[in-house]
């Protein structure tokens with residue numbers, strides 16, 4: 364049997380195969396981040412599709428870090444009972460599920476456009492323009508957010524999840540601290556790489572204090588920025604970060620990107636040949652040379668043969684997929700029974716669709732609406 368269908372141990376967590384559903388925001392929660400029955404249905408569908416490990420869409424650890432009005436939240440204990448329903452549904456189907464937790468930082472669009480608190484690592488960084496200036500984080504704020512991550516992780520374990528994943532990529536707060544393009548602080552949280560990664564290290568320590576010793580703490584790490592012509596996070600720095608967090612007891616690193624420009628966005632599109640797949644493979648190789656903990660790679664993986672090569676060669680231990688599962692949540696099952704060898708997804712950016720009332724639906728634009736999960 365191909366190695367991609369063999370189990371993998373991630374600390375005490377044993378997953379049945381090497382296919383991970385990368386965290387995917389689904390616009391199914393209410394404005395306070397309370398999940399709906401539809402979210403539970405979605406996770407059931409993925410578990411029935413035999414995905415080895417499901418990672419939920421990102422959940423905000425505090426309202427200040429809320430990116431969308433309908434994203435998941437994990438900022439209060441009251442969320443736990445609904446998530447227990449979700450984890451039970453997945454476990455009843457023999458699936459495994461991890462929650463991704465996040466703070467949007469200066470990319471917290473919803474916080475930025477609302478009346479509340481909206482913060483940035485430093486004000487003179489390269490920030491998105493939401494028409495309102497954020498407030499620069501104080502020392503007290505930073506300590507408070509670190510504590511919020513710990514408290515969120517405690518709730519994640521109490522909800523029955525099989526682990527927690529820190530969102531440390533895509534320009535959100537952890538990534539904002541790591542990148543010299545957004546972190547211009549002159550205190551202990553900015554400047555040298557050691558200072559820029561201090562926030563992440565403290566977040567991990569805070570989480571570890573709140574969960575049991577054997578509870579897997581994972582991260583989706585923006586290992587480098589993909590920004591042309593600027594002094595941004597390099598893969599050499601990404602390797603140093605990976606080494607440091609391995610020492611802190613991180614169970615798995617999912618390799619992803621930090622801040623991106625339009626060239627990177629092009630790499631994400633029209634993945635119609637195997638050459639265009641796994642577009643961050645070089646970063647995976649670099650991180651593999653630095654650490655020995657389990658690694659996962661995301662980004663443009665569409666065919667079974669590419670997945671087999673990535674796992675078979677040992678560059679990574681598992682691979683993760685986002686957009687193809689929006690169209691085909693049973694993709695792994697189909698691969699397994701040789702019903703197909705390539706995902707249908709054409710990476711067209713047609714996953715975010717608005718209905719007549721302006722409500723966002725995450726579904727494949729090319730699928731009959733009635734069949735799309737999330738409609």
Ligand SMILES: Cc1cc2nc3c(=O)[nH]c(=O)nc-3n(C[C@H](O)[C@H](O)[C@H](O)COP(=O)(O)O)c2cc1C
Pocket residue numbers: 385386387388389419420421463530532533583619661662663664683684685686687714715725
């Ligand atoms: C609709 C949508 C929602 C996403 N939500 C998240 C998220 O909540 N957290 C995250 O880390 N990445 C998120 N991503 C990024 C994906 O997890 C993944 O890193 C990216 O799409 C590349 O993988 P793919 O080529 O398999 O789609 C999202 C992407 C899409 C298209």
